[in-house]
């Protein structure tokens with residue numbers, strides 16, 4: 001579905017690394033204030049696709065258009081939260097967050113104003129002068145989130161932002177992100193390998209599958225917002241989770257049945 005008011009349009013996108021074709025003919029559109037979740041097995045190219053959207057690496061074919069112009073490199077208004085935090089070990093929490101603003105051309109006064117605000121928003125007040133090695137994984141992830149949010153991006157690209165933290169922290173961060181998103185809804189591409197997380201966060205879920213990976217299905221998540229812990233207990237949530245599970249697992253189950261026979 002390509003719509004003219006889409007913030008992000010991916011058309012015929014393919015990427016290969018030498019002989020390895022990672023994904024092929026990916027077509028997607030992400031609307032304004034839409035959260036598009038992308039799910040797929042490890043190695044199917046989720047991070048690669050996000051890096052292409054961010055302009056960190058080029059596509060091998062096709063194109064990605066963000067806000068009307070073709071992506072050729074990182075740009076103002078688009079921020080990314082990395083799978084493995086992406087913090088500078090030699091910078092404090094304050095300076096890690098400030099880094100994104102500096103790149104965006106913020107003045108010292110803006111940095112003094114915004115950095116503490118976003119550090120508080122993600123629950124890290126009091127840890128401004130700590131280095132990454134002095135804080136927990138969940139706190140490092142919050143720091144990466146604060147850095148991305150502080151530039152007040154119109155497009156937020158998130159690569160398994162909670163993949164490296166424990167299950168409880170993950171749940172806390174999911175609901176915090178939903179709370180922050182409700183305050184200021186932005187266009188978001190949210191990569192995850194958790195089916196629950198995709199259903200909880202997404203307006204639609206793109207299921208990537210195969211080698212090379214292609215868009216196998218796009219599932220519309222018709223759960224009302226704001227989404228809360230209560231959402232997890234609804235029959236509709238369970239139905240969508242089962243649907244995505246079946247889509248992802250269909251091949252594995254077919255193989256299993258063949259073994260049984």
Ligand SMILES: Nc1ncnc2c1ncn2[C@@H]1O[C@H](COP(=O)(O)OP(=O)(O)OP(=O)(O)O)[C@@H](O)[C@H]1O
Pocket residue numbers: 017020022040041042043044045046047048049083193
């Ligand atoms: N710079 C690179 N050079 C060569 N191959 C690469 C490079 N980056 C990624 N790949 C390959 O592309 C494929 C997809 O990698 P990618 O990191 O995008 O997967 P992913 O879907 O994000 O996986 P995961 O869920 O484990 O994070 C992998 O086979 C990987 O080896």
Ligand SMILES: [Mg+2]
Pocket residue numbers: 046047048083159160
């Ligand atoms: Mg990845």
